Amino acid sequence: xxxxxxxxxxxxxxxxxxxxxxxxxxxxxxxxxxxxxxxxxxxxxxxxxxxxxxxxxxxxxxxxxxxxxxxxxxxxxxxxxxxxxxxxxxxxxxxxxxxxxxxxxxxxxxxxxxxxxxxxxxxxxxxxxxxxxxxxxxxxxxxxxxxxxxxxxxxxxxxxxxxxxxxxxxxxxxxxxxxxxxxxxxxxxxxxxxxxxxxxxxxxxxxxxxxxxxxxxxxxxxxxxxxxxxxxxxxxxxxxxxxxxxxxxxxxxxxxxxxxxxxxxxxxxxxxxxxxxxxxxxxxxxxxxxxxxxxxxxxxxxxxxxxxxxxxxxxxxxxxxxxxxxxxxxxx
Amino acid sequence: xxxxxxxxxxxxxxxxxxxxxxxxxxxxxxxxxxxxxxxxxxxxxxxxxxxxxxxxxxxxxxxxxxxxxxxxxxxxxxxxxxxxxxxxxxxxxxxxxxxxxxxxxxxxxxxxxxxxxxxxxxxxxxxxxxxxxxxxxxxxxxxxxxxxxxxxxxxxxxxxxxxxxxxxxxxxxxxxxxxxxxxxxxxxxxxxxxxxxxxxxxxxxxxxxxxxxxxxxxxxxxxxxxxxxxxxxxxxxxxxxxxxxxxxxxxxxxxxxxxxxxxxxxxxxxxxxxxxxxxxxxxxxxxxxxxxxxxxxxxxxxxxxxxxxxxxxxxxx
Numbered sequence: 001x002x003x004x005x006x007x008x009x010x011x012x013x014x015x016x017x018x019x020x021x022x023x024x025x026x027x028x029x030x031x032x033x034x035x036x037x038x039x040x041x042x043x044x045x046x047x048x049x050x051x052x053x054x055x056x057x058x059x060x061x062x063x064x065x066x067x068x069x070x071x072x073x074x075x076x077x078x079x080x081x082x083x084x085x086x087x088x089x090x091x092x093x094x095x096x097x098x099x100x101x102x103x104x105x106x107x108x109x110x111x112x113x114x115x116x117x118x119x120x121x122x123x124x125x126x127x128x129x130x131x132x133x134x135x136x137x138x139x140x141x142x143x144x145x146x147x148x149x150x151x152x153x154x155x156x157x158x159x160x161x162x163x164x165x166x167x168x169x170x171x172x173x174x175x176x177x178x179x180x181x182x183x184x185x186x187x188x189x190x191x192x193x194x195x196x197x198x199x200x201x202x203x204x205x206x207x208x209x210x211x212x213x214x215x216x217x218x219x220x221x222x223x224x225x226x227x228x229x230x231x232x233x234x235x236x237x238x239x240x241x242x243x244x245x246x247x248x249x250x251x252x253x254x255x256x257x258x259x260x261x262x263x264x265x266x267x268x269x270x271x272x273x274x275x276x277x278x279x280x281x282x283x284x285x286x287x288x289x290x291x292x293x294x295x296x297x298x299x300x301x302x303x304x305x306x307x308x309x310x311x312x313x314x315x316x317x318x319x320x321x322x323x324x325x326x327x328x329x330x331x332x
Numbered sequence: 333x334x335x336x337x338x339x340x341x342x343x344x345x346x347x348x349x350x351x352x353x354x355x356x357x358x359x360x361x362x363x364x365x366x367x368x369x370x371x372x373x374x375x376x377x378x379x380x381x382x383x384x385x386x387x388x389x390x391x392x393x394x395x396x397x398x399x400x401x402x403x404x405x406x407x408x409x410x411x412x413x414x415x416x417x418x419x420x421x422x423x424x425x426x427x428x429x430x431x432x433x434x435x436x437x438x439x440x441x442x443x444x445x446x447x448x449x450x451x452x453x454x455x456x457x458x459x460x461x462x463x464x465x466x467x468x469x470x471x472x473x474x475x476x477x478x479x480x481x482x483x484x485x486x487x488x489x490x491x492x493x494x495x496x497x498x499x500x501x502x503x504x505x506x507x508x509x510x511x512x513x514x515x516x517x518x519x520x521x522x523x524x525x526x527x528x529x530x531x532x533x534x535x536x537x538x539x540x541x542x543x544x545x546x547x548x549x550x551x552x553x554x555x556x557x558x559x560x561x562x563x564x565x566x567x568x569x570x571x572x573x574x575x576x577x578x579x580x581x582x583x584x585x586x587x588x589x590x591x592x593x594x595x596x597x598x599x600x601x602x603x604x605x606x607x608x609x610x611x612x613x614x615x616x617x618x619x620x621x622x623x624x625x626x627x628x629x630x631x632x633x634x635x636x637x638x639x640x641x642x643x644x645x646x647x648x649x
Contacts, residue, residue, distance in 0.1 A: 040438065065479045066484055165639065174582050174606060181376035204373065209575065211365060254533060261460065261461050268585065303463070306466070310461040318450050
């Protein structure tokens with residue numbers, strides 16, 4: 001051992017190891033890596049920064065070349081997003097401007113662009129629908145996926161590969177075509193434009209992904225842990241809940257985030273199977289665009305508001321996402 | 333564990349009543365999932381297979397009429413459709429391979445812990461959290477040749493001397509393929525973080541002793557990458573590729589938001605065309621269902637190849 005310490009590895013250790021001697025090159029390597037990461041991250045989020053800027057730009061600032069980095073921020077985009085407005089006729093506009101009366105901030109803002117607020121837009125309710133539908137379906141698909149993934153990972157199941165392939169294949173049919181039969185089925189059940197219908201649809205929509213991803217994570221947990229627990233007198237179910245679940249927490253967190261993102265952002269099904277009561281936000285943002293001129297600031301404001309909840313969940317779960325599975329002494 | 337065995341052991345006398353056989357647990361665990369998938373996927377699957385053999389139209393007030401293989405033979409002889417398939421294949425190949433390269437590189441970058449690394453990783457993940465249809469629409473603004481940020485940041489501020497990405501023109505001259513490339517760039521921007529995340533969880537699972545052993549053996553970092561890192565990450569990487577390829581073949585929201593298939597048919601992916609056939613104009617539901625089946629068969633064939641490879645690499649590891 002002492003002879004090894006004297007010489008050390010001749011080639012500098014650049015990969016993470018527990019060998020004590022680290023060559024200076026590895027240290028410089030680390031600072032370069034950090035700087036590079038910061039630069040790359042910045043490049044990756046430039047479009048997001050542009051989105052944030054656009055959300056606070058006025059209509060004129062958005063379409064004036066060259067694109068502006070510095071501008072006077074305004075909340076016009078949020079006004080367009082959250083309120084239902086009508087255009088004032090020139091005479092009414094003059095009258096309103098001459099006699100402003102008691103106007104709150106938003107009414108004043110609307111008046112500045114020649115409009116009058118009629119009430120809140122549908123967007124608020126649709127955001128609420130998104131929370132209910134995406135949240136419930138995510139929990140359901142991760143739970144069901146976890147059970148199925150465990151069974152597929154640990155037990156002998158007749159035709160296992162075929163079943164797994166069947167589960168995966170449910171994700172392959174283009175959604176556009178599944179929608180037609182589903183629409184007819186839902187009509188029979190009275191599920192069109194209901195929360196329950198959308199929750200079940202999104203749960204199924206995510207299940208194949210959740211089973212496959214979780215199976216990958218559970219496969220990595222050494223079977224020896226459970227075997228030891230079984231020998232100690234645990235039942236299978238106890239071993240599952242007390243040994244496997246805590247080990248799979250990273251996988252569960254990662255799967256949750258993915259399922260949530262898919263369900264939260266889904267567009268095609270929501271567009272075709274909902275209209276009023278259960279319509280979610282994405283088709284609502286998209287229809288905002290459909291009406292003649294593109295209201296870029298409203299799109300940006302809507303996307304931003306819609307992005308924040310998912311970003312928060314990801315941020316909260318990031319440790320679980322990133323910690324990775326750590327292995328003890330036992331490994332396959 | 334048999335009953336007599338568990339009677340010997342202390343804690344299980346209480347537990348024995350709740351003790352379920354592995355078979356019972358298996359059924360309990362997989363049937364809810366299978367039942368849901370059968371109800372919500374197999375039924376629609378058969379129904380649309382039936383529709384594929386009819387001339388049904390969702391807006392016509394007529395019952396479907398059986399036309400046997402007419403839809404399928406029409407599709408197989410349609411040169412335009414094969415062109416769209418080729419476009420979709422090019423799109424899938426370009427965007428998935430770039431996603432894997434970029435995603436892998438990102439994962440290697442943020443792999444080691446450093447201060448603020450977690451925050452940076454979360455920031456990198458933001459693109460894939462945005463709704464694809466919104467991303468498509470928003471990048472239309474980014475790519476705008478006069479007031480978009482994309483050319484501006486590339487230093488191509490003069491619209492007359494710079495590419496108009498979504499129109500497939502460079503300085504006024506048509507450059508076929510530019511629009512498809514633009515869509516690929518956005519797809520890579522959006523989904524490389526997904527590959528990164530999966531690769532990262534694979535990377536973190538590699539036990540340190542493998543690298544220690546390699547260091548003791550004085551293996552170069554190049555050698556370590558090819559012989560330790562890559563093989564250990566391969567299973568998760570292949571899952572990432574599998575999911576991204578399937579999604580690329582179904583890609584719809586993004587292209588619809590950005591180009592709507594244009595200019596001309598340069599970005600007309602097969603699923604965009606499918607949407608046009610099934611939900612616009614005459615609503616040719618039957619014809620669309622037949623086309624969907626052909627797409628499905630192609631996707632299944634590709635996935636099967638992948639899965640074979642996946643199992644093979646697992647067998648080696």
